[in-house]
Amino acid sequence: MERLLENKICIITGAAQGIGREIARRFAEDGAIVYACDRQEFTSHNERIHPLVFDITDAAAVKAAMMQVFKAEGRIDVLVNNAGVVFNRKIGMILREETELMFRINVIAVLELIQLVSRLMARNRGGSIVxxxxxxxxxxxxxxVAYSATKGAIIAMTKSAAKELAPQGIRVNAVAPGIVKTERFAELYEANGEKIDERISRIALGRLGTPEDIANACSFLASNRASYISGHILGVDGCASI
Ligand SMILES: NC(=O)c1ccc[n+]([C@@H]2O[C@H](COP(=O)([O-])OP(=O)(O)OC[C@H]3O[C@@H](n4cnc5c(N)ncnc54)[C@H](O)[C@@H]3O)[C@@H](O)[C@H]2O)c1
Known part of the structure; x- marks a missing residue:
């Protein structure tokens, strides 16, 4: 049986660690050729995963990297905008520099990646953005409050981009993870001594998410099995409530 992403050319941002690293691994296992992008230097022992090091807020570096992939492969089939940063602060403690940085990385860089890569995808009459x-x-x-505003922007952007890019055969969807146990999780919750049991008690499926849970959803949305799904926000959160 053909694998879900057989020979699809896929770009994944923020792929050095955490959820992005698992998306890269899942996609490679599903047959994709993966360009795993991050601002941190990292290595991969998987021959289908090619690391590319650049910062997604550096427009010139982003363009050079995307053109490098396009020239080498002749097309880009999938873009996963996973790179993101979070600063958790109560309203009174919010710092403008952190908020601006979150918007630059989580929103503006994503918008500009969609702008650039959708143009390249359109040359081949299609693609999938997650x-x-x-x-x-x-x-x-x-x-x-500030972080969730950046992710709310992602949801709005996903829906509008899906409508605008549909005539070019480009689907745009989003995955909305619940709390996922990654390196960052350890930093944010365990170090702060936050009551994680209380958070888990509000997750109907009774456990935290894993990077694999998120990667599986991304693989499906990126694949042709989701060919009639666009503008959708797929919650992968174990049926969480507030
Ligand atoms: N972990 C969670 O509980 C959780 C929940 C909901 C959503 N998310 C989202 O999932 C995504 C991945 O989260 P994670 O927990 O794996 O985070 P993480 O911090 O472990 O990994 C993020 C990766 O993105 C890279 N990155 C950050 N800024 C970059 C930049 N400007 N240019 C290039 N690379 C950059 C980092 O170097 C890092 O490797 C993020 O968008 C995050 O907001 C995470």
Whole structure:
């Protein structure tokens, strides 16, 4: 049986660690040729995963990297906008520099990647874009007013881009993860001594998400099996409530 992403040329941002690293691994296992992008240097022992090091807020570097892939492969089939940063602060403690940085990375860089890559996808009459949002944009979360605004922007952007790019055969969807156990999770929750059991008690399926849960959803949305799905926000959150 043909694998889900057989020979699809896929760009994944923020792929050095956490959810992005697992998306790269899943996609490679599903047959994709993966360009795994991150601002951190990293290595891959998987011959289908090619690391590319650049910062997604550096427009010239982004363009050079995307053109490098397009010239080498002749097309780009999939873009996963996963790179993102979070600063958790209660309203009174929000710092403008952190908020601006979150908007630059989580929103403006994503918008510009969609702008650039959709032009390249259109040359081959199609593609699939998957943006990583967050459950916090849908349900809200104390301490994440600024961060959730960036992810709310991702949801709005996904829906409008889906409508605008549909005539070119480009689908745009988002995955909205709940709390996922990654390196960042350890930093944010365990170090702060936050009561994680309380958070888990509000997840109907009774456990935290794993990077694999998110990667599986991305693989499906990126694949031709989702060929009639666009503008959709897929919650992968174990049926969480506030
Ligand atoms: N972990 C969670 O609980 C959770 C929940 C909901 C949504 N998300 C979202 O999922 C995505 C991945 O989260 P994660 O937990 O794996 O985060 P992470 O911090 O572990 O990994 C993010 C990766 O993105 C890279 N990155 C950050 N800024 C970059 C930039 N400007 N240019 C290039 N690379 C950059 C980092 O170097 C890092 O490797 C993020 O968009 C995040 O907001 C995570």
């Amino acid at each position: 943006n990583i949002a967050s459950v916090t944009a849908v349900l809200g979360s104390p301490g994440q």
